Structure formats: C-alpha cells, structure tokens
Amino acid sequence: MTVPADFNFVHPAHYAEHGYPHELWTRLRKEEPVHWFDRTEGIPFWAVTKYEDIVTVGRHPNDFQSGPRLVIQHKDENPDDFPPTLIQLDPPKHGIYRKLINKRFTPGRLRPWHHEIEVIAREIVDALVEESDEGECDFVEKVSAPLPIAVIAWLLGVPKADWNLLFDWTNRIIGAEDPDFQVEGKTSAEAAMETMTELFMYFTDLVKEKKKNPSDDLTSMFSSLEVDGKPLPEMDILTFCLIIVVAGNETTRNATSGGMLALIQHQDQLRKLQADPSLIPSAVEEIIRWTSPIIHFGRTASRDFKLRDKTIKAGEALALFYPSANRDEDVFEDPFSFRVDRSPNPHLAFGTGEHFCLGAHVARLEMEFAYRHLLPRIAEIELTGPVDRLHSALVGGMKHLPIRYKLKRSNVAA
Ligand code: HEM
Numbered sequence: 001m002t003v004p005a006d007f008n009f010v011h012p013a014h015y016a017e018h019g020y021p022h023e024l025w026t027r028l029r030k031e032e033p034v035h036w037f038d039r040t041e042g043i044p045f046w047a048v049t050k051y052e053d054i055v056t057v058g059r060h061p062n063d064f065q066s067g068p069r070l071v072i073q074h075k076d077e078n079p080d081d082f083p084p085t086l087i088q089l090d091p092p093k094h095g096i097y098r099k100l101i102n103k104r105f106t107p108g109r110l111r112p113w114h115h116e117i118e119v120i121a122r123e124i125v126d127a128l129v130e131e132s133d134e135g136e137c138d139f140v141e142k143v144s145a146p147l148p149i150a151v152i153a154w155l156l157g158v159p160k161a162d163w164n165l166l167f168d169w170t171n172r173i174i175g176a177e178d179p180d181f182q183v184e185g186k187t188s189a190e191a192a193m194e195t196m197t198e199l200f201m202y203f204t205d206l207v208k209e210k211k212k213n214p215s216d217d218l219t220s221m222f223s224s225l226e227v228d229g230k231p232l233p234e235m236d237i238l239t240f241c242l243i244i245v246v247a248g249n250e251t252t253r254n255a256t257s258g259g260m261l262a263l264i265q266h267q268d269q270l271r272k273l274q275a276d277p278s279l280i281p282s283a284v285e286e287i288i289r290w291t292s293p294i295i296h297f298g299r300t301a302s303r304d305f306k307l308r309d310k311t312i313k314a315g316e317a318l319a320l321f322y323p324s325a326n327r328d329e330d331v332f333e334d335p336f337s338f339r340v341d342r343s344p345n346p347h348l349a350f351g352t353g354e355h356f357c358l359g360a361h362v363a364r365l366e367m368e369f370a371y372r373h374l375l376p377r378i379a380e381i382e383l384t385g386p387v388d389r390l391h392s393a394l395v396g397g398m399k400h401l402p403i404r405y406k407l408k409r410s411n412v413a414a
Contacts, residue, residue, distance in 0.1 A: 001032040008040055009047050009319060009393070011074040012177040015295065016391040022336075025049050025324035034310040037319075041075040045298070045317040046310065051328040051348060053307055054320045057299055058353025064299035064318065065090045066355060071394050072298040072319045082196055083235050085243035087355060094354060100225050100232075101240065104218070107361050113155070114365065120150045121369035129377050133409055136384055139401040143370060144256035151366050152248045156241060157210060157217025162202070169199045170249040178391035180399065196242070203241045207234070218244060244359070251293045252363045254390070254397025255349075256370060258291030259284070261401060262338050264381055269340045274375055283340035284367045289347035290338050292323035295396045297351070322348050323396065380406040 028049045038044035057064045067090045128142045149167040172181050172195040183191040207223050214220035222240040225232040263270040296319040301312045325348045327335040350357035385402040
C-alpha cells in the first residue's frame with residue numbers, strides 16, 4: 001500500500017499538526033497491516049497496526065525485544081548512555097525485576113492508598129471550581145497536568161516542596177522534541193540527557209534519605225529490595241524510581257485531557273455519565289481506549305518471524321501503533337464511536353504481554369476520582385480555542401485545552 005509521500009509514522013511534527021492519522025491507519029489495517037516503512041532518516045521499521053498482531057508480538061518477548069530500541073526515532077538515533085529501566089529489559093531479567101515490585105501495584109495492594117489519591121484529585125478539582133461559578137481556563141494546566149505528578153510524587157515519597165521540580169523534569173524529557181521545551185544551544189537529545197541526570201541526582205539523595213528513614217512509599221520499597229539475597233544495586237533502585245516518574249506522568253495527563261475533550265465533543269455521553277455516575281469506571285476505560293496516549297512502542301526481532309504474510313528478519317525493528325489497534329473493526333463494535341458504557345472494552349492502550357503497564361490501576365484511579373469530583377459540578381462546558389497538540393511520536397496529547405464552564409452550584413460533590 002502506498003503511504004502519502006509527506007507522511008512519516010514517527011515524525012513528531014505530524015502528530016503536533018494533524019493528531020493521530022486514523023484514516024491512514026484504517027486503510028493499513030485493511031490493506032497492509034504489517035507495512036515496511038523505509039522513507040525515513042532514522043532506521044526503517046515495520047508499522048504494525050492491527051490488534052491481533054500487536055498481541056502476537058506481546059506474546060513473544062524473546063523474539064521481539066524491548067531492550068535495544070523502545071522508541072523509534074524519525075532521524076538518526078543518538079546512543080543512549082543511560083542504564084535501561086524496567087520497560088527496556090528483556091527476559092529473563094525483566095521477569096525477575098517485574099516480580100519484585102508487581103504486587104505493590106495490584107488493585108488490592110493499592111486500596112489503602114485510595115483515600116490519599118482521592119484527596120489529591122479532589123483538591124485539584126476544588127482549586128479549579130472554587131475560583132468562580134463560571135469561567136475560562138486551560139484544563140491541562142489546572143487539572144490534568146498537576147494530577148498525575150502529584151500522585152506519583154506522593155507515591156514515591158517526594159516532599160511536596162519538590163513536586164514542581166518533578167513536573168518540570170518529566171515535561172522536558174517527554175516533550176524533548178517539542179519546540180516549547182527546547183533549550184538554546186542544545187540538541188533535544190542533549191537537553192533530555194541533562195534533565196535525566198538532574199532527575200537521577202535528585203533521586204540519589206532521596207534514596208539515601210529513605211534508606212535512613214524508610215516509610216510506606218515506593219522509594220523506600222525500591223530501596224529495600226533484594227535479588228538472590230543481596231540488596232539491589234543503587235542504579236537499579238534509581239531506574240525503578242525513574243520509570244515510575246517518566247511512565248506515569250504524561251500518559252495519564254493526556255488521557256485525562258483527552259477524556260475531557262471527548263466529553264466536550266460528545267455532550268450526550270457527558271450527560272449520560274452525569275445521570276449515572278456508576279458508569280465512571282467504564283467511561284474511564286473508554287477514554288483510555290479513545291485517547292490511547294502512547295502512540296507507539298518499538299521492538300526489535302531477535303530471530304526471523306512470520307507475521308501475517310511478511311517475514312520480519314532478525315535485527316529489524318517494529319513499531320506497534322496502539323491507537324490503531326484500539327480502533328480495530330475486528331475487535332471493537334463501531335470503534336469510531338465514543339461510548340461511556342462500552343463493554344467489553346479489551347483495549348491495548350496499556351500494552352499487552354509481560355510489559356503490560358505496571359501503573360494501569362493507578363492511572364484508572366486518578367482519572368476516576370478526578371471525573372467523579374468534577375463532572376457532577378458541570379452545568380455547561382465548551383472549548384474556547386484550538387487544542388495545542390504535543391510535538392511527539394511517543395505520547396499523543398495536548399499542551400493546552402482551553403475551556404469555558406458554568407457550574408451547578410447546588411450539586412457540589414459532598
Ligand atoms: C493512561 C495512562 C497510562 C498509559 C496509557 C500507559 C501505557 C503504557 C504502555 C502502553 C506500556 C507498555 C510498554 C511496552 O509494552 O513496551 C506501559 C508500561 C509501563 N507503565 Fe504505563 N501507562 C499509563 C500510566 C502509568 C502510570 C500511572 C504508571 C506508574 C505509576 C505507569 C508505569 C508503567 C511502567 C513501570 C511500565 C513498564 C512495565 C514493564 O516493562 O514491565 N504507567 N504503560
């Protein structure tokens with residue numbers, strides 16, 4: 001199938017200017033679901049757009065590895081000097097490391113933390129709605145940006161005074177390609193590397209502190225882990241902290257903003273949700289499917305593998321396009337309709353296989369609590385300007401979501 005000459009699947013500018021290329025992905029799913037793309041200044045790769053194929057790749061972690069290249073760049077890659085985090089590990093090390101921390105993220109183990117996550121979400125929503133009964137704001141700035149970083153900082157035991165530091169560092173790492181985050185005189189890779197170093201230094205001190213004074217937070221838990229009876233090397237403790245900060249922030253932020261946008265654009269669904277708040281969990285799931293904030297993750301074949309009619313050769317790269325899988329007509333009924341009561345909803349926005357998102361339940365809780373406190377208060381809500389999209393082929397989302405709202409004062413959540 002011919003892909004338009006001006007289109008590059010992994011070019012950040014495309015996503016900033018046009019959003020997700022759903023029309024093209026839909027054609028690819030029909031005509032050439034495993035498509036070789038070599039019109040790029042970076043490495044060529046197979047674009048994988050169908051649900052079933054992404055699941056197949058996820059089921060074969062030995063054959064499709066995360067290690068060498070988790071994100072496919074649009075131009076020559078810079079060598080990655082940083083030690084790999086959990087998400088870049090491959091079997092057998094990945095399984096061993098994941099098992100060390102997995103239990104802490106299950107719904108049952110997260111239950112004691114619900115209250116605090118709800119308090120954080122509620123305070124953020126209160127700060128917005130208590131300003132006035134009606135007004136205008138940037139929803140990203142007021143709600144969806146502060147929410148995940150506050151929750152992650154709290155989970156990691158970062159003192160409140162430093163939450164803004166974390167927020168700024170993660171913006172700079174994930175949005176490294178975005179013109180808004182460019183640092184004069186530095187390439188985006190250099191700037192991202194510098195930020196990672198600052199983050200590492202910060203957590204080096206925090207780990208020291210938590211080893212001396214442990215408490216019930218993730219940094220203390222990571223600092224006390226052992227493998228084969230020996231304490232985890234310092235670098236591995238740090239990379240655990242780092243992946244939580246990086247993976248849990250921009251993703252949830254963009255799902256939360258994308259959800260608000262979807263509800264504004266589908267007012268019937270907003271009203272349905274307001275009328276029946278028991279739909280909030282399924283609405284959150286639908287929002288995550290609909291927004292699919294991770295655009296792609298990469299894999300590298302470690303042996304020749306036949307995927308449909310194509311042979312992926314050992315050493316070749318693949319890009320797994322989750323938002324495309326989440327509109328797959330063979331899996332989802334009417335995939336382009338946004339339905340807050342969609343069930344079942346087996347979306348792949350959190351990935352699939354052994355790298356399935358560790359923080360999926362944390363993300364769900366944050367969004368559920370935020371919408372639970374916000375939606376009953378809204379009488380009217382609309383967009384007041386264009387959505388300013390992020391310049392990234394990894395995380396799809398928006399930098400600003402300008403809205404105007406009117407509140408139902410009588411219906412303030414108790
Ligand atoms: C809506 C929000 C989120 C989305 C869409 C999302 C998406 C993903 C995806 C697609 C993967 C799979 C990576 C792969 O297969 O290579 C993943 C892995 C991961 N996510 Fe999330 N994520 C979200 C929120 C979070 C949160 C809140 C945290 C932390 C609290 C988190 C931590 C992680 C970690 C640590 C991994 C790596 C797991 C592993 O390699 O075993 N994520 N996420």
